Amino acid sequence: MTRSLYFRLFLILALMGIVFFGCSRDPNVRKQKYFESGQRYFERGKYREAAIQYSNAVQVDPRFTGAHYQLAQTYLKLQEWTRAYQELSRTIELQPDNYQAHIDIANLLIAGHDLKQAQEHTDLLLAKQPNNPQVHESLANLLAGQGNLAAAIQEMRKTIDLGPDRWEAYLNLALLQVRTNQGEAAEKNFQKAVDLNPQAMNAQLALGSYYQSRNRLADAEKQFKRAIQVDPRNADPRAALARLYMAEGKRTEAEVFLKQVKHDLPDNSAAYRMLGDFYFATGDLDKAAGEYGSLYQQYPQDVQVKKNYVQLLILKNRLDEARKLNDELVKSNHSDVDVLVYRGQIQTRDGHLNDAADTLQTAIKNDPDNGVAHYHLGVAFDQMGNLARAESEWRDAVRLRPELIEAHRALAGAALRKGDMEALEQSATQVATLQPASPDGYAMRAISNIARKQFVRAEEDVKRAIKVAPQSPAGYVQLGNLRLVQRQFGEAEKAYQQALDHDPKSSDALSGLMNAYLAENQTDKSIAVANAQIAKVPDSSAFYDLLGTALFNAKKDTNGAEVALKKAAELDKNNGDALLKLGQVQVAKGDTTEAIATYQNSIKNNPREASFYVLLGELYESKRDWSNAKQAYQKALDLKPDNPLASNNLAYVMLETGGNVDVALSLAQTARRGMPDSPNAADTLGWVYYQKGAYRSAIDLFQEALKLAEKNKVPENPTVHYHLGLAYEKTEQPALARQHLERVLKINPNYSSAADVKKILSQLRS
Numbered sequence: 001m002t003r004s005l006y007f008r009l010f011l012i013l014a015l016m017g018i019v020f021f022g023c024s025r026d027p028n029v030r031k032q033k034y035f036e037s038g039q040r041y042f043e044r045g046k047y048r049e050a051a052i053q054y055s056n057a058v059q060v061d062p063r064f065t066g067a068h069y070q071l072a073q074t075y076l077k078l079q080e081w082t083r084a085y086q087e088l089s090r091t092i093e094l095q096p097d098n099y100q101a102h103i104d105i106a107n108l109l110i111a112g113h114d115l116k117q118a119q120e121h122t123d124l125l126l127a128k129q130p131n132n133p134q135v136h137e138s139l140a141n142l143l144a145g146q147g148n149l150a151a152a153i154q155e156m157r158k159t160i161d162l163g164p165d166r167w168e169a170y171l172n173l174a175l176l177q178v179r180t181n182q183g184e185a186a187e188k189n190f191q192k193a194v195d196l197n198p199q200a201m202n203a204q205l206a207l208g209s210y211y212q213s214r215n216r217l218a219d220a221e222k223q224f225k226r227a228i229q230v231d232p233r234n235a236d237p238r239a240a241l242a243r244l245y246m247a248e249g250k251r252t253e254a255e256v257f258l259k260q261v262k263h264d265l266p267d268n269s270a271a272y273r274m275l276g277d278f279y280f281a282t283g284d285l286d287k288a289a290g291e292y293g294s295l296y297q298q299y300p301q302d303v304q305v306k307k308n309y310v311q312l313l314i315l316k317n318r319l320d321e322a323r324k325l326n327d328e329l330v331k332s333n334h335s336d337v338d339v340l341v342y343r344g345q346i347q348t349r350d351g352h353l354n355d356a357a358d359t360l361q362t363a364i365k366n367d368p369d370n371g372v373a374h375y376h377l378g379v380a381f382d383q384m385g386n387l388a389r390a391e392s393e394w395r396d397a398v399r400l401r402p403e404l405i406e407a408h409r410a411l412a413g414a415a416l417r418k419g420d421m422e423a424l425e426q427s428a429t430q431v432a433t434l435q436p437a438s439p440d441g442y443a444m445r446a447i448s449n450i451a452r453k454q455f456v457r458a459e460e461d462v463k464r465a466i467k468v469a470p471q472s473p474a475g476y477v478q479l480g481n482l483r484l485v486q487r488q489f490g491e492a493e494k495a496y497q498q499a500l501d502h503d504p505k506s507s508d509a510l511s512g513l514m515n516a517y518l519a520e521n522q523t524d525k526s527i528a529v530a531n532a533q534i535a536k537v538p539d540s541s542a543f544y545d546l547l548g549t550a551l552f553n554a555k556k557d558t559n560g561a562e563v564a565l566k567k568a569a570e571l572d573k574n575n576g577d578a579l580l581k582l583g584q585v586q587v588a589k590g591d592t593t594e595a596i597a598t599y600q601n602s603i604k605n606n607p608r609e610a611s612f613y614v615l616l617g618e619l620y621e622s623k624r625d626w627s628n629a630k631q632a633y634q635k636a637l638d639l640k641p642d643n644p645l646a647s648n649n650l651a652y653v654m655l656e657t658g659g660n661v662d663v664a665l666s667l668a669q670t671a672r673r674g675m676p677d678s679p680n681a682a683d684t685l686g687w688v689y690y691q692k693g694a695y696r697s698a699i700d701l702f703q704e705a706l707k708l709a710e711k712n713k714v715p716e717n718p719t720v721h722y723h724l725g726l727a728y729e730k731t732e733q734p735a736l737a738r739q740h741l742e743r744v745l746k747i748n749p750n751y752s753s754a755a756d757v758k759k760i761l762s763q764l765r766s
Contacts, residue, residue, distance in 0.1 A: 031060040035067050042070065047077045065094045069101055076104070082369050084108060099129050106138045110145045118142050133163030137172060149180050167196035171203050178210065186210065198230055205240050212244055220244055235261070235270040242274060246281075247437060254278060269302055276308065289316050296325075303329070310342045319346055337367040341376055348380045351608050356380040371401030378410060385610060385640025387414060398430070405434045412444050424448040432464075439465035439474040446478040450485055458482050473499035473506040480512045484519065492516045500533065507542035514550060523554045541572035548578065552585050561585045573605040576612075583615055592619055610636040614646050621649065626657045644674025648684050655684075661691050679709040683720045690723065695730045702727060718747040722757060734764045 038053030051074045057067035072087035088105040091098055102121045109118035122142055125135040140155035156173040163169060174189035190210055193203035208223035221244060227237035238261045245254035258275040265271035276295060279288035292309040299305050306329055313322035323346055329339045340363035347356035360377040364370060378393030391414050397407035412427035425448040432441025442465035449458035462482060465475030480495035493516045499509035510533050517526035530547040537543060548564030551557040562585050568578035579602040586595035599616040606612060617632030633650035636643055648671030651664040668685040675681040686701030702724035709716065725740035741757050741764075751757065 027060050031057045031064055031067065034060065035064070035070070038067070038070060038074075042074060042077075047074050050074045051078065063094055065091055065098070068094065069098065072101070072104065076108070081108060081112065097128075099125060099132070100134075103132075103134050103138050107141060110138070110141045113145065115142060115145050118145075131162055133159045133166055133169060136162065137169060140172065140176070144176060144179075149176060152176055153180065165196060167193040167200050167203055170196065171200075171206055174206070174210070178213075183214065201227065201231060201234060201236055204230060205237060208237075208240055208244075212247065217244065217248060233265065233268065235265060235268050235274070238265075238271065239274060242278065246278075251282065269299070269304055272299070273305065273308065276312075280312065285312065285315055288312055289318075303332075307338050307342070311345075314342065314345050314349065317349065319349055322346055335366060337363045337370055337373065340366070341370070341373050344373070344376050344380065348376065348383065353380050353384050353608075357384070369400050371397040371399075371404050371407070374400065375404060375407045375410065378407070382410075382414075383608070385643060387417070390414065402430075403434060405431060408434065409440075416444075416447065419451075421448040421451045437468050439469040439472045442468070443474040443478045446482065450478070450482050453485075455482065455486065471502055473503040473509050476502065477506065477508045477512055480509070480516070484512065484516055487519075489516050489520050504533070504536050505540060507540070507546065510543060511546055514546060518550070518554055523550070526550055526554065539571060541568045541575045541578065544568035544571065545575060545578040545581070548585070549581060552581065552588075558585050558589045562589070569602075576602075576606060576609055579606075580611060580615065583619075587619070592622065595619055608639055610639040610643055610646065613639070614643070614649065617646070617649055617653075621653060626653055629653050630657070642670060642674060644671045644678075644681065647671040648675065648678070648681050651688065652684050655687055655691055661688060664688050665692070677708055677712065679705040679712070679714055679717065679720065682708060683717070683723060686727075687723055690727055690730075695727050699724065699727045699731065716743075716747050718744040718751050721747070722751070722753060725757075725760070729760060729764065738764050 034053045034057035038050045038057065041047070041050035041053060051071060054067050054071040054074060057064055058071065061067070068087050069091045072084045072091060075081075075084035075087060085105065085108055088101050088108065091101040092105065095101070102125055106118045106121035106125070109115070109121070118138075119142060122135070122139050125132070125138065129135050136155050136159040140152045140159065143149075143152035143155060153173065153176050156169060156176060159166070159169040160173065170189045170193040174186040174193065177183075177186035177189065187207075187210060190203065190207040193200065194207055197203065204223065204227035208220050208227065211217070211220035211223055221241065224237050224241040224244060228234075228241070231237070238257075242254050242258055242261075245251075245257060255275070255278065258278050262272045262275050272295065276288050276291035279285075279291055289309075289312045292305065292312050295302070295305045296309050306325060310322050310326050310329070313319070313325065322342070326339060326342045326346065329336060330343075333339065340359055344356045344360035344363065347353070347359060357377060357380045360373055360380060363373040364377065367373065374393045375397040378390040378397065381387075381393060382390035391411065394407045394410045394414070397404050398411065401407070408427050408430040412424055412431065415421070415423035415427060425445055428441050428444035428448060430441070431438075432445060435441060442461040446458045446461040446465065449455070449461065458478075459482065462475055462479045465472075465478060467475075469475065476495050476499035480492045480499065483489075483492035483495060493513060496509050496513035496516060499506050500513065503509065510530065513529055514526040517523070517529065527547065527550055530543060530550060534540065534543045534547065544564045545568040548561045548568060551564060552561035555561075562582065565578050565582040565585060568575050569582060572578070579598065583595040583598045583602075586592075586598060596616065596619050599612050599619070602609070602612050603616070613632045613636035617629045617636065620626075620629035620632060630650065630653050633646045633653065636646035637650065640646070647667040651667035651671065654660065654664040654667070665685075665688045668681070668688045671678075671681040672685045682701045682705035686698040686705065689695075689698040689701065702720055705717075705720045706724070708714075709720070721740040721743045725737045725744065728734075728737035728740065738761060741761050744751055744757050745754060748754075
């Protein structure tokens with residue numbers, strides 16, 4: 001080969017390289033490659049990978065309409081509604097006449113109950129594409145969302161007239177007919193949808209669900225099995241069949257079936273996770289954790305397995321293992337919202353509440369629509385003592401994830417703590433709707449109705465709770481509560497005993513039974529039943545707590561109460577109720593030093609329980625140990641900044657020790673807001689005003705304190721009379737001053753400031 005030939009060959013290769021290099025740098029080529037790769041992933045159902053490739057295409061060309069639209073479709077598949085909406089909006093912005101995008105965004109807005117904005121899209125579509133069956137289908141969905149089901153059905157029939165071969169229209173018409181109790185017509189249309197497209201799994205499953213809702217369980221089982229035959233590799237019909245078995249109470253059959261599913265579909269993550277999810281759903285956390293531990297060993301690269309296993313480890317309080325596994329997930333994706341939520345949960349359980357709140361707020365910043373993150377942030381705020389913030393987060397959680405039952409339960413618990421029975425009814429109804437086979441929602445709603453004396457409705461809920469779960473104590477306990485309020489003591493005792501027969505460990509049932517006996521002044525019988533149940537369940541801290549409470553309150557047996565409450569604390573060092581009462585019993589015995597030791601030890605095991613610090617502060621205060629009292633109250637406020645009792649007591653201690661009056665004023669105002677019916681809170685705020693020289697305001701508050709004490713049937717407090725007498729003396733009202741100062745000595749001749757009272761009385765002019 002001649003030198004000139006070598007040169008020409010080199011030049012040709014060089015030019016070819018330039019051409020190939022130029023192609024690889026061509027934005028149109030690059031975006032198309034990303035797009036085509038996304039399409040391949042999308043067709044194979046790998047939506048996460050498809051989203052990445054479509055996003056790459058959009059980064060290369062932000063005006064690539066096709067990529068924006070396909071990215072929206074991918075987010076719809078992933079149920080990431082906010083992102084889908086953003087991409088559909090961008091598609092329409094770039095291509096206003098993309099009517100399919102208008103249809104998709106209208107349906108998305110309807111699902112999100114943004115009906116006004118959806119109407120704008122459907123109006124445009126009707127004007128531009130009046131003969132498009134999908135347009136009328138969207139309009140039907142809008143009308144249904146507006147509650148006009150008759151018009152929605154009419155529009156769906158137009159859809160079928162315009163596109164008689166579209167199986168989706170028959171399916172949607174059937175669903176509307178179910179809602180309007182047109183059962184026979186609905187069944188025919190479900191079947192028509194299946195006949196038109198036997199591969200349409202939505203239609204197959206909808207028909208099976210229809211049979212199940214009509215209690216045609218044999219037909220439902222056949223239909224779900226037929227759906228499995230239609231698509232043997234699809235996990236959805238198997239999940240539907242498992243749910244049917246559970247609804248029928250066939251727990252053993254469901255477990256055996258899901259073990260077979262795991263064997264049949266070893267390459268399908270949704271399938272082999274079903275057994276572990278089944279154990280979790282049935283409350284068997286031990287089996288669930290064991291199953292997921294095995295899956296983690298078998299499928300170490302399955303991210304969803306890792307995530308579910310982390311959640312189970314957290315619920316089992318195996319925090320070191322959860323933390324280690326979650327750290328592995330962090331390495332692969334440090335901004336993964338699920339991973340941040342798990343970290344927040346771990347921090348909450350570790351007691352690092354501020355860190356947990358920061359972590360969960362970061363998760364929400366990354367994904368504002370993550371209902372689970374909002375729920376767990378609410379849990380962190382609740383443990384901080386900020387119930388208002390907690391409720392706000394839980395409300396956001398159920399708004400974003402209406403099916404998130406934990407958030408509904410949390411709201412129900414908050415309503416119960418606040419005594420808001422209407423809010424309790426609302427949350428309980430949501431729980432019952434989401435879990436109709438569970439007694440919990442009905443039982444909680446019964447509590448609400450009993451409290452409001454709506455006994456007929458309470459009776460209905462009690463019967464439902466017992467019917468859906470006859471082996472659960474929940475329904476029987478509420479039946480006992482209802483009969484107790486109705487003063488049908490014999491029936492109440494019978495119901496509580498039934499609850500104990502079904503669950504010998506039920507502290508609610510034992511508490512109810514003891515209260516029924518106490519209501520009949522049968523104190524010995526109440527204590528006897530507690531001892532009898534302890535003999536059956538000797539390791540129950542709650543039972544010893546109930547026994548100690550009855551011995552203390554009903555029998556005034558401080559020695560017996562102390563023994564029982566110590567046993568309760570020994571069995572469960574975190575039983576805060578027993579520990580609090582133990583200290584109170586010791587105080588009643590005159591063992592203040594012993595009570596202080598009890599609360600100090602309790603704090604070691606329960607360092608975030610503010611009530612221990614408050615009670616400890618009160619004990620120090622009774623010994624006039626102002627320094628330790630102040631420290632205890634301050635610690636309580638560090639844990640729960642709005643704790644009204646700690647605020648009140650710290651304000652008073654500051655006034656007694658010459659502290660900052662303005663700080664004391666702020667604390668006293670917090671206490672007054674938190675305890676508006678407390679005589680002590682009114683007195684403390686009045687005492688602050690007295691110290692600031694605002695005697696008229698002080699008098700008003702001292703008088704309010706006396707009225708509240710009378711209203712609440714609280715024994716007269718000589719301190720309030722002392723303060724009021726001093727205020728009257730300062731405002732030159734000697735007669736009133738004398739009246740209240742003399743009242744101090746009449747209530748307690750040995751009052752701590754008696755000498756000062758006598759001195760002032762001797763100086764008062766007649």
